[in-house]
Each structure stands twice: as structure tokens, then as C-alpha cells.
Amino acid sequence: MTIEEFAQLLAAHGPDIDHWPPGTRRAARRLRAQDADARDLWEAALRRWAPLAGDGLEEDAPGAVRVQTGIDASLRRIRQRQVPAPSTPWLSWRPAGAVFATMAVAGWLAGTWLTPPAEAAAPATASLSTLFTLAGVGGDWLVQ
Amino acid sequence: MTGQQPWGRLSAAHGDDGADDDALMARVAQGDERALRQVGQRHYAATWRLAKRLLTSEAEADDVAQEVLVRVWNHAARWTPGRAQLSTWLYTVTYRLCLDRLRGRRHAPLEAAMDVADPSEGAAETMERRSEQRRVRDALASLPEKQRAALVLFYYQEMPGPQASAVLGLNLRAYWSLLYRARGALERALTRGGKEPFGRKGEP
Numbered sequence: 001m002t003i004e005e006f007a008q009l010l011a012a013h014g015p016d017i018d019h020w021p022p023g024t025r026r027a028a029r030r031l032r033a034q035d036a037d038a039r040d041l042w043e044a045a046l047r048r049w050a051p052l053a054g055d056g057l058e059e060d061a062p063g064a065v066r067v068q069t070g071i072d073a074s075l076r077r078i079r080q081r082q083v084p085a086p087s088t089p090w091l092s093w094r095p096a097g098a099v100f101a102t103m104a105v106a107g108w109l110a111g112t113w114l115t116p117p118a119e120a121a122a123p124a125t126a127s128l129s130t131l132f133t134l135a136g137v138g139g140d141w142l143v144q
Numbered sequence: 145m146t147g148q149q150p151w152g153r154l155s156a157a158h159g160d161d162g163a164d165d166d167a168l169m170a171r172v173a174q175g176d177e178r179a180l181r182q183v184g185q186r187h188y189a190a191t192w193r194l195a196k197r198l199l200t201s202e203a204e205a206d207d208v209a210q211e212v213l214v215r216v217w218n219h220a221a222r223w224t225p226g227r228a229q230l231s232t233w234l235y236t237v238t239y240r241l242c243l244d245r246l247r248g249r250r251h252a253p254l255e256a257a258m259d260v261a262d263p264s265e266g267a268a269e270t271m272e273r274r275s276e277q278r279r280v281r282d283a284l285a286s287l288p289e290k291q292r293a294a295l296v297l298f299y300y301q302e303m304p305g306p307q308a309s310a311v312l313g314l315n316l317r318a319y320w321s322l323l324y325r326a327r328g329a330l331e332r333a334l335t336r337g338g339k340e341p342f343g344r345k346g347e348p
Contacts, residue, residue, distance in 0.1 A: 033316070033317070039304075040304070043298075047302070061192075062189050062193070062209075066206070067184070067185065067188045070184070070209055070210050071180075071184035071185070071213065074211075074213035075177060075180070075181075077210060077211075077214050078180075
């Protein structure tokens with residue numbers, strides 16, 4: 001079927017292909033599915049054939065003010081929903097902190113291993129008692 | 145592609161620099177609010193009209209059209225140029241948002257209930273015309289959501305079948321079939337409402 005034949009049948013029988021002559025229906029449907037021009041013709045006929053009665057909303061387009069107000073409201077919504085990411089500056093110090101902590105632990109271990117034992121006979125609480133005495137805490141009660 | 149589709153009846157925009165929709169979306173993805181405003185100037189009216197037709201409420205149409213622009217902002221980074229028309233995507237988002245509202249609706253909107261004729265017009269024919277319009281609107285509102293959307297996209301938004309079927313997530317053949325069923329349902333609803341049907345029923 002050619003596009004001209006399709007157009008003639010459309011003009012003669014309307015867009016309801018079920019009401020076209022039986023021998024033409026299959027070819028007409030195939031052409032409509034494959035040919036954009038045929039489809040446009042058919043859709044235009046469909047719009048003319050059954051024009052939906054006006055429902056009073058044709059002129060009901062939003063005015064320029066409504067459009068502008070709507071766009072402004074959209075931008076407000078966008079800004080309201082954009083919650084700023086939590087500030088976490090301490091995260092940037094994490095690597096440096098890890099290095100410092102490792103060095104501190106390593107230094108303490110080295111000091112512990114390399115320092116010779118002070119007085120083997122000294123009681124275990126002697127150093128604490130000395131520390132408390134020096135600090136004025138009064139740690140005599142610790143030494144029984 | 146400039147976004148100026150004849151079936152969208154898009155509004156002429158002031159401040160529109162003529163950039164195509166894909167270029168605008170790229171700018172929106174970079175956080176350019178002026179680009180978003182341009183998208184709004186081009187497409188807001190069309191999405192508002194579709195929402196108004198489907199929801200029959202101006203307030204809800206405002207809400208949906210604004211939400212569509214928010215979606216544009218949020219999804220701009222994922223927009224693939226040339227893959228689809230922006231207007232088709234916007235209609236799809238609008239349709240889905242409306243569908244969600246229609247499914248969640250329990251009562252008719254108050255706004256529709258308060259939509260009474262302006263007594264100052266006075267003329268009998270004005271009242272009759274409004275009554276006729278009301279019948280068509282009521283008949284349209286009584287249809288299932290998909291049928292209503294098929295009619296609105298084709299007859300009111302004047303959208304070609306391929307785009308309308310994409311919006312509804314159907315293939316073209318299924319869309320035409322839906323459109324025919326919707327027309328038949330609308331004819332029956334209008335007949336019940338006392339209005340003469342406008343055409344013959346049948347399948348395409």
C-alpha cells in the first residue's frame with residue numbers, strides 16, 4: 001500500500017481501520033506502524049474525527065506570574081533540601097595522629113626495653129609512693 | 145533539539161539564550177540555577193497543564209510542576225544527552241507524580257467542590273456552557289488514570305503517539321489500543337451524563 005492509497009482510504013473511511021475494506025486493513029496497519037508520514041496522517045485524522053469537546057481548560061494556561069512563582073518555589077525547595085555535609089576537619093588529621101601515636105608507642109617500648117632495671121629489691125609500690133609524696137597526695141596508706 | 149515542541153505549547157521564555165535542552169541540563173548538573181530557570185521557562189507551563197488536567201486542581205498542579213523542576217535539578221547529573229527528549233522525560237515524571245496523587249486520593253479536592261460559576265457573568269448561555277464543560281470534565285475525571293492520561297496527552301497536549309506511549313511506558317500499539325478504549329469509556333460516561341457521544345467506537 002502506498003501513502004497515497006492510505007490517505008485516500010483514510011479520507012473515505014475515517015481513522016477506524018476496522019471499518020476499512022477487508023482487503024486493505026492488514027496493509028494499512030503495517031504501513032501505519034512502519035511509515036511516520038502515514039502515522040502522522042492517521043493521528044491527525046483521529047484528532048479531527050473525534051474532537052474531544054472543550055472542558056473549559058483550553059485557555060487555562062498558567063500565566064507568566066504563576067510560572068515565575070512556581071520556578072522560584074522550586075528553587076526554594078531545592079535549597080531547603082540541600083542539607084550541608086557535616087563538617088569533619090578532624091578527619092584530615094587522622095593520618096598525622098596515627099603516625100604520632102605509633103611513634104609514641106614505639107618510643108615507650110624502646111625506653112622500657114633499653115632502660116636497665118633500677119632496684120630489683122625495691123617494693124613494687126615504692127615508685128608510686130615516691131610519686132605521691134612528691135606530688136603531696138600522701139600515699140602512705142598504700143604502703144602497708 | 146531546542147525543546148520547542150509544537151505539541152508541548154511551550155511558553156516563550158524571556159531570558160532564554162537559545163541553548164538546547166541537553167546543554168541546559170549539563171549546566172544544571174553543574175549547579176547553574178539560571179539554567180534551571182530556563183528549563184522552567186520552557187517546560188513549566190506544559191507540565192502544569194498536564195498536571196491540572198489529570199488532577200483537576202490548580203494547587204496540586206502547582207505542587208507537581210514544582211516537584212518536577214526539583215527532579216530536574218536532582219537528576220541532571222545523570223541526564224544522557226541525545227538519549228531522550230527532555231520534554232518527554234518531564235511529561236513522564238509529571239504523569240507518575242500525578243498517578244501517585246490520584247492513587248492516594250481519598251476525597252475529591254476541595255478546590256473542585258468550590259468551583260462554582262461566577263454569578264456576575266449572569267448570562268444563561270454562559271451557565272449552560274459551564275455546565276457542559278463541567279460534564280466533560282466530570283466524565284474525564286471518572287475514567288481510570290491511564291485512560292485519562294492517554295486522552296489528555298493525545299487530545300489536549302496534542303502529543304504524537306510515540307511520545308505519548310513513551311510517557312505512559314507502553315509500546316505504540318498498546319497506546320493506541322488504550323486510546324481507543326479510553327474514547328469508548330468517555331463516550332459512555334458522557335452518554336450517562338446526558339451528553340451526545342462524539343464518535344463511533346471501535347478499535348484502531
